[in-house]
Amino acid sequence: MAVQNSLQITRSGTGGYDDDGRAKRTGTLWSAVAHIITAIIGAGVLSLAWSTSQLGWIAGPVCLLFCAIVTYVSSFLLSDCYRTLDPVTGKRNYSYMDAVRVYLGNKRTWLAGSLQYLSLYGVSTAYVITTATCLRAILKSNCYHKEGHQAPCKYGDAVYMMLFGLVQIIMSFIPDLHNMAWVSIVAAIMSFTYSSIGLGLGITTVIENGRIMGSLTGVPASNIADKLWLVFQGIGDIAFAYPYTVILLEIQDTLESPPPENKTMKKASMIAILITTFFYLCCGCFGYAAFGNQTPGNLLTGFGFYEPYWLIDFANACIVLHLVGGYQIYSQPIYGAVDRWCSKRYPNSGFVNNFYQLKLPRLPAFQLNMFRICFRTAYVVSTTGLAILFPYFNQVIGVLGALGFWPLAIYFPVEMYFVQRKVEAWSRKWIVLRTFSFICFLVSLLGLIGSLEGIISEKLS
Template sequence: MDAVRANLGGFQVKICGVIQYANLFGVAIGYTIASSISMAVNRSNCFHKQGHQAACNVSSTPYMIMFGVMEIIFSQIPDFDQISWLSIVAAVMSFTYSTIGLGLGVAQVAETGKIEGSLTGISIGTEVTEMQKIWRSFQALGAIAFAYSYSLILIEIQDTLKSPPAEAKTMKRATLISVAVTTVFYMLCGCFGYAAFGDQSPGNLLTGFGFYNPYWLLDIANVAIVVHLVGAYQVYCQPLFAFVEKTATQWYPDSKIITKEIDVPIPGFKPFKLNLFRLVWRTIFVIITTVISMLMPFFNDVVGILGAFGFWPLTVYFPVEMYIVQKRITKWSGRWICLQILSGACLVISIAAAAGSFAGVVSDLKVYRPFQS
């Protein structure tokens, strides 16, 4: 938001702020849904004991509540600078479950000796209709876009870096390495997962491996996912927390409820800074995201909507426009036209992804009963 203000200014700053913070709110919902799926590790144990034909249905509601309670506690960490350790743990856990998922996919293909599925994707007629396949393909575009949602907090992360070397130089190198590594993992996990399951590939790839041994390895992977999401939830929500609290302080600078910090002594550690406004508002925030997650626990659809909503404006449009301003690219020049074509193509992708994801939500709501399914 500050970058847009410095380069573009005007009404675009407000548009950027609304989209960015709405997307951070949505990410919190998506992570809550994802965590509840992985927290139900007893589901994979049920399949292991009773076979993959067993009715091992598990309600996600209790697990969402558990995740929400954990986030209420971690949300009391005052600011972004103090969660670096949580971010490191989350990164290690992400590498852990990705490696397990990839390894199990390779092992499954090697064990069966054949590759499931086809280059054209799920078969029309046996599993889905032609229109359903189109909607799901669009939805998948949103899911891919969501996988790169780090752009929402890229500058906030850069602001926590120490210099020298220059923050921008360090962040550019870190971004290049991280995007390359994650893309390789995403592609390998997706390709080997589809090769292992074909048309039966689940939305959450690791839940599909619950039908096979070693089930205990699946438990480890799902625990790693939950730990990762606990940390990632905070990494994404801290900028939103900081924005609301900064705004409240500007509006009511004399309010002790908002500004007063209470030292809570902790034996062996520094006193914990407790703020009444922070305690109440962050708790309410987590409760709201948890309740919404329980009302719409559709992982693939919600992720697709979030990816579609935030991808084009925050990852493409604003960065492209700021680049044009910084480099003083002449309007209607070849370079300007190429950048606009790129932006327009990504806008079309986002619209298609949103349409497919909303179609999925409508379809799910026809059979879903809140707090019961």
């Protein structure tokens, strides 16, 4: 087996090198759109009908549109921070943490890094939960079809979570995001497929009912406190469904130049957010219109729909395929950061830096690294174990959304933009962005409170 150093492998791409000495980047507008859609349209889309039902017909759609606008503004600000000082010719920042370090210093880098990796780790855990829920829903759907809708069709979660974890250990052999365009394209197609099925079933149910269900104030609760908890949790779920800021710079680092990466990224963000918002509004609103106060927490696995059972099965299978890719999109930045840190920390370690070429029959040769195998396997095992301990879909999603929404999607991008563009304190732009940041902070805080209360209530019940 031939042994190579990790740096040699990084530089072994064909077609020359970029201005930073790395292999030529080949990402395009459409590969970026695919990465973004894979990152955004994930587990969150399935909870939007429930979130809309908690907020009602006015606040629900308004909250969805508000989060879409916030996401675009934050992506617009952050995409200019990929290169230091000059967004076209400046030095590249390969990750979110690199950008924070350059613009805001080491202290805030530790805070940003902790929140970013906690958010990425949490999303990976949420995807394990969602996958098990979908696999269980397929079995339930077939059971209900054969035994009737009142049959006691009960299945556990843990086995399916472990199966998903096993698949992710194998998928973790993919070196980095640069080698994942095909995974994102497949995942994006799957996300469109199951979102369209959920939308179609919602529209069909509304037509069959002959009326639009729901109310302006949403699902009633026994008292004001319970209603507020559910509203806050719904806000947290919507906040989880949109932002992809934590991996934006990692996606931007895959783009070819020219044209300038920031222009391509802004255009990709606009396209992806428009597509996503259309699907989100349709899924959230038609799901609520179909079921009203009985809207399930997860549109395709909560059994608002029973028939046609084969279509429900197909939609859930599409979700599983999408989450296989989505898990990697959110895990690769952590893998990359750990690889880079260990390579710098232990430059002479063969365990960390040496790659071994493996050739299996009828398959292309690929590189193996012992450190990557050990760390990535441990990472997948830990997310799977945490998902088994806390298998609460809506509440977990709400907490993750609230934790990452303000600091990562708003605060740090705004602060970095101030530094890069030298925005003066108390200027009109400064006041507008500070106000925008404060409003988003309040939204994030409310979502976090509601979702934590939901997890505590579920665990104690």
